[in-house]
Amino acid sequence: MKITKQLQTDVLIIGAGGAGLRAALAAAEAGSKVIITNKGPLAKSGITLTAAGGMQAPLHPQDSPERYFEDTVQFGYGLADQNLVHCLTGQACAQVAEAERFGAQFTRDETGNLALSQFPGQSLARNLFFKGGGVGLVAALARACRENENISILEDFFVTGLINSCSGNAAISGAIGLNLKNGQLTAIAAKAIIVATGGCQRLWEINDCPTDATGDGILYAFRAGAKLVDMEMVLFYPSVIVWPPSLKGAFVHYEFLDQAILDGNVYDKDGQAILPKPLPVRDEAMRIMAKAIIDGRGTEHGGLLWYVGSSPKGLEAVRKKLDIAQYNYIRKHGVDPATEKIEVAPGAHYLLGGIHIDEECRTNLPGLFAAPECAGNFDGANRLAGSGITAIQVFGAIAGLAAHHWAESNDHCEADPLCLAKEISRVADRLTDCSDLEPAVPRLRDQLCAAVQNFAGVIRSESGLKQLQQSINDIRFELLSVKVPKTTLFNQQLTDLLQLEIMCETAQIIAASALFREESRGHHFRSDFPQQNDGKWLLHTQAGKSENGLTISTKDIVMRQKCR
Amino acid sequence: MFAPATSITAKVFRFDPSKEKEGHLQSFIIKTSEPLSVMTILAKVHDLDPTFACRTSTCFKGKCGSCLIRVNGKNVLGCIELVQPGEEITLEPPSHFQLIRDVVVDFSHPLGAQQKYDEETEQ
Ligand SMILES: Cc1cc2nc3c(=O)[nH]c(=O)nc-3n(C[C@H](O)[C@H](O)[C@H](O)COP(=O)(O)OP(=O)(O)OC[C@H]3O[C@@H](n4cnc5c(N)ncnc54)[C@H](O)[C@@H]3O)c2cc1C
Ligand code: FES
Numbered sequence: 297m298k299i300t301k302q303l304q305t306d307v308l309i310i311g312a313g314g315a316g317l318r319a320a321l322a323a324a325e326a327g328s329k330v331i332i333t334n335k336g337p338l339a340k341s342g343i344t345l346t347a348a349g350g351m352q353a354p355l356h357p358q359d360s361p362e363r364y365f366e367d368t369v370q371f372g373y374g375l376a377d378q379n380l381v382h383c384l385t386g387q388a389c390a391q392v393a394e395a396e397r398f399g400a401q402f403t404r405d406e407t408g409n410l411a412l413s414q415f416p417g418q419s420l421a422r423n424l425f426f427k428g429g430g431v432g433l434v435a436a437l438a439r440a441c442r443e444n445e446n447i448s449i450l451e452d453f454f455v456t457g458l459i460n461s462c463s464g465n466a467a468i469s470g471a472i473g474l475n476l477k478n479g480q481l482t483a484i485a486a487k488a489i490i491v492a493t494g495g496c497q498r499l500w501e502i503n504d505c506p507t508d509a510t511g512d513g514i515l516y517a518f519r520a521g522a523k524l525v526d527m528e529m530v531l532f533y534p535s536v537i538v539w540p541p542s543l544k545g546a547f548v549h550y551e552f553l554d555q556a557i558l559d560g561n562v563y564d565k566d567g568q569a570i571l572p573k574p575l576p577v578r579d580e581a582m583r584i585m586a587k588a589i590i591d592g593r594g595t596e597h598g599g600l601l602w603y604v605g606s607s608p609k610g611l612e613a614v615r616k617k618l619d620i621a622q623y624n625y626i627r628k629h630g631v632d633p634a635t636e637k638i639e640v641a642p643g644a645h646y647l648l649g650g651i652h653i654d655e656e657c658r659t660n661l662p663g664l665f666a667a668p669e670c671a672g673n674f675d676g677a678n679r680l681a682g683s684g685i686t687a688i689q690v691f692g693a694i695a696g697l698a699a700h701h702w703a704e705s706n707d708h709c710e711a712d713p714l715c716l717a718k719e720i721s722r723v724a725d726r727l728t729d730c731s732d733l734e735p736a737v738p739r740l741r742d743q744l745c746a747a748v749q750n751f752a753g754v755i756r757s758e759s760g761l762k763q764l765q766q767s768i769n770d771i772r773f774e775l776l777s778v779k780v781p782k783t784t785l786f787n788q789q790l791t792d793l794l795q796l797e798i799m800c801e802t803a804q805i806i807a808a809s810a811l812f813r814e815e816s817r818g819h820h821f822r823s824d825f826p827q828q829n830d831g832k833w834l835l836h837t838q839a840g841k842s843e844n845g846l847t848i849s850t851k852d853i854v855m856r857q858k859c860r
Numbered sequence: 861m862f863a864p865a866t867s868i869t870a871k872v873f874r875f876d877p878s879k880e881k882e883g884h885l886q887s888f889i890i891k892t893s894e895p896l897s898v899m900t901i902l903a904k905v906h907d908l909d910p911t912f913a914c915r916t917s918t919c920f921k922g923k924c925g926s927c928l929i930r931v932n933g934k935n936v937l938g939c940i941e942l943v944q945p946g947e948e949i950t951l952e953p954p955s956h957f958q959l960i961r962d963v964v965v966d967f968s969h970p971l972g973a974q975q976k977y978d979e980e981t982e983q
C-alpha cells in the first residue's frame with residue numbers, strides 16, 4: 297500500500313464535530329485555506345449530534361463571567377487550568393452571538409428572550425438550549441462551512457496518524473488518512489493542524505456516545521509526542537439507559553429530577569428513592585447510584601429506575617418538558633418516558649482529560665493544536681451541564697484563529713521520511729490477500745470494554761487497575777497478529793481494527809494515570825484512597841511518550857491568569 | 861400456546877462494485893426476545909460478519925439521517941424503526957444516494973430524488 301494522493305493546505309482540521317467545524321470557520325474567515333476531515337459523513341457522525349443541546353452562558357441579569365468562573369473551578373474540584381476557565385467563561389456570551397450568526401437557534405421563553413434554566417452546580421440559571429439539540433448546532437455550522445469557499449471538506453475520511461517533521465524539533469508536518477469512499481491512502485501536508493476528534497468513551501461498556509468516540513486524535517497526538525493530562529478523569533453521567541436493548545446508550549436527564557424542573561427521582565427495584573434533594577452535582581449523583589447497584593438494589597439488567605411519572609408538576613407539564621427529539625426517540629421505541637420507569641445506570645459520557653493545551657489551544661508540539669473534548673485541562677475533575685458545548689464554541693474559535701496565525705507566519709515543514717514510512721506500514725501491514733479470516737475484532741473489543749468498565753469504571757483500586765493492565769496487554773498481544781482483507785471500498789474492517797488498537801493504547805494510558813493518582817477527586821474514585829488529598833494531589837497527572845513507552849508524571853495546575 | 865419468538869431474520873444487501881457485477885441478499889439470524897431497532901440489527905450483523913459494511917454512528921434522536929436505510933422496500937430512519945422478534949426483514953441501501961458498498965451510501969453524492977428526500981425529512 298502506498299500514498300496515492302497528496303493534498304496541501306494552510307490549516308488541517310481532524311474531526312468535524314462542533315469544535316472542528318467552529319475552528320474551520322474561524323481559520324477560514326481569517327483567510328486561511330482549510331481542509332476539514334471527518335471519519336463519518338458531515339453532520340451525521342460525532343458526539344456533538346448526541347448532545348441534548350444545553351450551553352452555559354452568563355446571560356442572567358445577576359450573572360457574570362466571574363460567577364461562571366467560580367462555579368466551574370469549584371465543581372471541577374480545583375483541577376482545571378484557570379487560564380483556560382477564564383477563556384471559557386469570559387467568551388461564552390460572545391459565542392452565543394456567533395452561533396446565531398452561523399444560523400443556529402436557541403429556544404426562547406414566553407417573553408421572547410433566550411430561555412435560561414438552572415442545572416445543578418450553576419449558582420444562577422445559566423443553561424441555554426439549542427433548537428434541535430446538538431443536531432441543530434452541527435447542521436448550522438456544517439452549512440456555514442459548506443458555504444465558505446476557503447473550506448474543503450473530506451467526509452468518510454479516516455485519519456490514521458500524524459506525521460512529524462524532519463526538523464528535529466518534533467513539529468508536525470501533516471497527517472495521513474484513508475479515503476473510505478475509494479480506498480486511497482492520502483497524505484495531507486499542512487502548516488498548522490488542529491486535532492478535534494472528540495473523546496474515547498466507547499472504551500466503557502456502558503456509555504452514551506456514538507461509535508466514533510474511540511479517542512483517535514488523542515492517541516495520534518500522544519504517539520507524535522504531545523503531552524496528555526488527567527486521562528483518568530472521565531465523567532460518568534448518572535442516567536444512561538441500559539434496558540431495553542434497542543435503547544441502550546441513550547440517556548435521560550438526571551437534571552430533570554430537580555425540584556424546580558420535574559421533581560422525579562431514581563428508584564431501586566423495591567421502589568425506594570435513591571437521590572437526595574436538592575439534586576447533587578454529577579459525580580456525587582452517579583456515585584450514589586453506582587453504590588446502590590453494587591449493594592444489590594438494581595434490576596436484573598443492572599439498572600435503577602428513572603421515573604417522573606408521579607411528578608407534582610402534573611402529567612401535562614412533564615409531557616411538555618419531554619417534548620424534544622431525545623424523548624420522542626425513546627417514545628418511538630415503544631417506551632413512554634413521561635409515565636414509565638426507565639432502567640438507567642452511570643455510563644461514560646465525557647472525557648475530562650485529554651491533550652494538554654494552553655490558552656491559544658497550542659499543544660507542546662509546534663504547529664499542533666487541539667480543540668475541545670480531545671483537549672484536557674479546562675474542566676478539571678467534573679464538568680457542569682452545558683460547559684461542553686460552550687467549550688467547543690469558545691476553544692474551537694480560539695484554535696481556528698491561532699492555527700491561522702501560525703500558518704501565516706510559518707512555512708510547511710518537511711515530513712520525516714521514517715515517520716511517514718512507519719505510519720504507512722501501520723495501515724499496510726494489517727492487510728492480507730486472505731479472505732477467510734476468523735473475525736477477532738468484535739470479540740476483543742467486547743473483552744476490552746468489559747475490562748475497562750469493571751476496573752476503570754466508577755470505582756477503582758490498585759489491584760483492579762493492575763488487572764486491567766494485564767487484560768489490555770493480553771488483548772494487545774492477540775491483536776498484533778490480526779489482519780483484515782484488502783477491500784478497496786469502505787474498508788470498515790480496517791478502521792474497526794485500527795480503532796481497537798487505538799482503544800487499547802488509550803486504555804493503557806487511562807489505567808496508568810488512574811493508578812498514579814492515589815486519591816479520589818470528582819469522577820475519579822479510588823476505593824483504596826477514598827479521600828480528596830489537596831495537600832498532595834492538586835496537580836494534573838501527565839502522560840508522555842518515552843523510550844520505554846509511557847511515562848506518567850505530575851504537572852502544576854495553572855492558577856488565576858488572564859486569557860490573552 | 862405459541863412459544864415466544866427468539867430471533868429476527870435479516871436479509872441484507874451485499875454488493876462490492878469494485879469486485880462484482882451485481883448485488884445479492886444474504887440472510888442472518890439475530891437472536892433476541894426483545895424488539896430491536898434496524899440500526900441495532902445492522903450493528904449485530906456487522907459483528908457476526910465484519911465484511912458486511914454499514915454505518916453504526918447514531919445521534920440518539922432520529923434527526924441526523926446517518927441511519928437512512930431501505931427496509932422492506934421503503935426508505936426509513938433505521939434508528940427509530942423497530943423490528944419485533946419473529947419478523948423477517950430485507951435491508952437495502954437507501955435509494956437517494958450513490959452506493960459505496962453493501963448498504964453504505966455516499967451522502968455527499970445525492971441522486972436525482974434528493975430534493976424529495978429533503979422535503980420528507982424536514983421537520
Ligand atoms: C449524550 C450526550 C449528551 C451531551 N449533551 C451535552 C449538552 O447538552 N451540553 C453540553 O455542554 N455538552 C453535552 N455533551 C458533551 C458535548 O456534546 C461534547 O463534549 C462535544 O459535543 C464534543 O464535541 P467535539 O467536536 O469535541 O467532538 P465530536 O462531536 O465527537 O467530533 C469529533 C469528530 O471527529 C471525527 N473523528 C474522530 N476520529 C477521527 C479520525 N481518525 N479521522 C477523521 N475524523 C475523526 C468524528 O467522526 C467526529 O465527527 C453531551 C455528550 C453526550 C455524549
Ligand atoms: S442515527 Fe441520527 S437519525 Fe438515526
